[in-house]
Amino acid sequence: MTAPLLDIRDLILGVALGRSVRPLLKGISFQIMPGEAYGLVGESGSGKSLTSLAVMGLLKKPLAVSGGEILFKGKNLLALPQREMRNLRGNRIAMIFQEPMTALNPLSTIGRQIAEMFVLHQGKGWDEAGKLAVEALANVRVPNPDRRARNYPHQMSGGLRQRVMIAMALACNPDLLIADEPTTALDVTVQAEVLRLIKELCSERGTAVLFISHDLGVIASTCQRVGVMYAGCLVEENETQALFADPKHEYTRGLLGALPRLGSRSLHGRQRLVDIDSIIADRSKLTETRFIAPRGTEGRQP
Amino acid sequence: MTAPLLQVDNLHVHFPISGGGLLGAGRRTLYAVNGISFELAKGECLSIVGESGCGKSTTALSILGLQAPSEGAIRYRGLPLSGPGAPGRMQRARAVQMVFQDPYASLNPRQSVKTSLAAPLRLHGITAKSEISDRIEVMLANVGLTPEQASRYPHEFSGGQRQRIGIARALILEPEIVVLDEPVSALDVSIRAQIINLLLDLQEKLGLSYLMISHDLSVVEHMSNRVLVMFAGQVVEEGPWQQIFTSPAHPYTRRLIAAIPDPYAAMNRGERPERFTDVALPAGRDFLFEVGTAPDVFAAPAPSELIEIAVDHRVRLALT
Numbered sequence: 081m082t083a084p085l086l087d088i089r090d091l092i093l094g095v096a097l098g099r100s101v102r103p104l105l106k107g108i109s110f111q112i113m114p115g116e117a118y119g120l121v122g123e124s125g126s127g128k129s130l131t132s133l134a135v136m137g138l139l140k141k142p143l144a145v146s147g148g149e150i151l152f153k154g155k156n157l158l159a160l161p162q163r164e165m166r167n168l169r170g171n172r173i174a175m176i177f178q179e180p181m182t183a184l185n186p187l188s189t190i191g192r193q194i195a196e197m198f199v200l201h202q203g204k205g206w207d208e209a210g211k212l213a214v215e216a217l218a219n220v221r222v223p224n225p226d227r228r229a230r231n232y233p234h235q236m237s238g239g240l241r242q243r244v245m246i247a248m249a250l251a252c253n254p255d256l257l258i259a260d261e262p263t264t265a266l267d268v269t270v271q272a273e274v275l276r277l278i279k280e281l282c283s284e285r286g287t288a289v290l291f292i293s294h295d296l297g298v299i300a301s302t303c304q305r306v307g308v309m310y311a312g313c314l315v316e317e318n319e320t321q322a323l324f325a326d327p328k329h330e331y332t333r334g335l336l337g338a339l340p341r342l343g344s345r346s347l348h349g350r351q352r353l354v355d356i357d358s359i360i361a362d363r364s365k366l367t368e369t370r371f372i373a374p375r376g377t378e379g380r381q382p
Numbered sequence: 383m384t385a386p387l388l389q390v391d392n393l394h395v396h397f398p399i400s401g402g403g404l405l406g407a408g409r410r411t412l413y414a415v416n417g418i419s420f421e422l423a424k425g426e427c428l429s430i431v432g433e434s435g436c437g438k439s440t441t442a443l444s445i446l447g448l449q450a451p452s453e454g455a456i457r458y459r460g461l462p463l464s465g466p467g468a469p470g471r472m473q474r475a476r477a478v479q480m481v482f483q484d485p486y487a488s489l490n491p492r493q494s495v496k497t498s499l500a501a502p503l504r505l506h507g508i509t510a511k512s513e514i515s516d517r518i519e520v521m522l523a524n525v526g527l528t529p530e531q532a533s534r535y536p537h538e539f540s541g542g543q544r545q546r547i548g549i550a551r552a553l554i555l556e557p558e559i560v561v562l563d564e565p566v567s568a569l570d571v572s573i574r575a576q577i578i579n580l581l582l583d584l585q586e587k588l589g590l591s592y593l594m595i596s597h598d599l600s601v602v603e604h605m606s607n608r609v610l611v612m613f614a615g616q617v618v619e620e621g622p623w624q625q626i627f628t629s630p631a632h633p634y635t636r637r638l639i640a641a642i643p644d645p646y647a648a649m650n651r652g653e654r655p656e657r658f659t660d661v662a663l664p665a666g667r668d669f670l671f672e673v674g675t676a677p678d679v680f681a682a683p684a685p686s687e688l689i690e691i692a693v694d695h696r697v698r699l700a701l702t
């Protein structure tokens with residue numbers, strides 16, 4: 081049996097309010113196998129982004145982990161000294177953010193920003209790193225990578241900037257890529273291209289992906305396994321196909337019924353959308369039941 | 383024959399862009415909207431879909447009177463809404479109102495809900511306190527809020543409730559036409575269904591006509607009677623929703639529909655089944671625009687025409 085690449089065990093995370101601590105993640109556990117694409121869905125405030133920040137070690141006061149382990153290749157990231165964590169971050173674990181304009185440095189060319197990855201993590205000189213950066217841009221299918229490397233972020237469109245973010249994240253061939261709502265700010269056609277790009281590049285290189293989104297369609301088209309989060313708990317986890325075909329948890333069923341489904345009106349006429357509050361009488365009881373399906377397969381399917 | 387509720391006739395909106403040179407050197411014209419025509423009937427929901435920059439919001443702004451058209455006419459019940467003889471802002475406000483994408487950005491944070499809702503009534507000459515509070519109470523009930531919530535401020539509400547307030551504010555003057563600009567895209571998935579249901583209920587109850595702007599095609603399919611697909615300031619395809627979603631003719635429409643990640647289609651692994659039926663084009667004709675190329679917004683579009691390929695279903699073809 082292969083060991084999981086990322087193994088989160090009973091992660092508890094809270095925000096300190098005076099002397100008391102309010103829990104925000106109430107014991108999250110899941111594993112990502114090498115090369116697997118794992119999706120986390122949920123509403124805003126359900127804790128998906130906090131989970132990813134905890135993995136990256138980017139939590140700031142007053143947020144603090146108060147229990148559990150995050151094992152990456154068997155090493156507990158929470159116990160790692162700052163310096164080692166800094167080596168891992170960007171190198172072995174990389175992240176793509178939702179809004180590329182705020183994540184890129186507006187004062188430096190994108191070529192230099194990508195080259196920085198090679199200089200910092202692989203000890204390359206700036207000249208060589210510059211050439212590698214152009215190559216990295218070509219890999220994410222940016223047209224005219226030579227010319228584009230000399231551009232500043234504001235000279236590029238939203239879709240191109242997101243490609244630059246992907247190039248930067250994948251520069252050092254990380255083992256795990258965290259994509260936090262990578263396409264929410266993009267137009268639908270551009271979204272489709274960016275999703276395809278992430279999917280192709282990661283399966284070529286065998287990079288595992290932790291995909292975070294509130295869009296069930298995006299998750300379904302990219303991930304092999306999905307976890308549904310609600311109020312700081314993982315309420316349901318299953319293989320993608322099984323989850324959508326047969327949602328077990330009340331909340332997952334509500335979430336699926338709340339979406340207008342493309343093509344359903346021409347087949348069944350206009351059906352009233354499910355109001356999640358009307359089928360769930362007591363939201364506070366939602367996290368009492370959990371459905372975590374056992375893994376049938378390991379890692380990426382051929 | 384009675385005039386249609388809203389009629390947009392050959393609407394053009396062009397923006398002069400200064401080139402930054404001396405004495406106006408390098409000045410160019412940006413062709414934002416190039417000859418849009420459509421009619422909106424009473425009680426109908428017409429959706430305009432397209433990517434950012436295709437001119438859908440500019441069209442809506444022209445209808446609201448917030449952007450003067452460069453050419454063309456907009457008529458409300460046969461009377462011009464723009465140009466000479468147009469009604470003032472106040473009269474137009476009784477005919478057309480707008481629901482914005484982000485209710486938090488469009489509500490005044492320092493005004494209670496009641497103040498926000500009472501302002502338009504006062505401006506339109508309703509000053510009796512009892513009548514104002516009666517109408518506010520009825521409107522809040524319509525959108526699913528309680529009268530006690532009227533004294534609260536926008537920050538005290540959740541996103542879904544704020545959008546309800548935005549809808550209440552648009553409807554308080556009892557307009558016949560409501561422009562919905564991405565009404566649910568800023569909301570959480572679980573809240574979207576509630577707002578979509580509310581909008582459909584209100585449309586039926588109050589006989590409203592919606593002009594919806596959206597790029598979320600699953601919402602468009604759910605809500606619309608007719609759909610206009612815009613690209614580079616022109617309508618490339620228009621028709622009843624059934625036709626647009628089951629037999630889209632223009633490659634751009636097909637591309638938009640295919641780009642929607644559908645959780646159920648993805649379940650089947652691989653490509654979704656090709657469920658579009660092909661449409662026969664008149665011999666020797668071709669679609670305007672090559673799909674996948676960026677349009678040149680600084681040039682007037684190539685001559686083209688809308689051809690009817692089925693009842694009420696039109697698609698734009700290049701002129702040969």
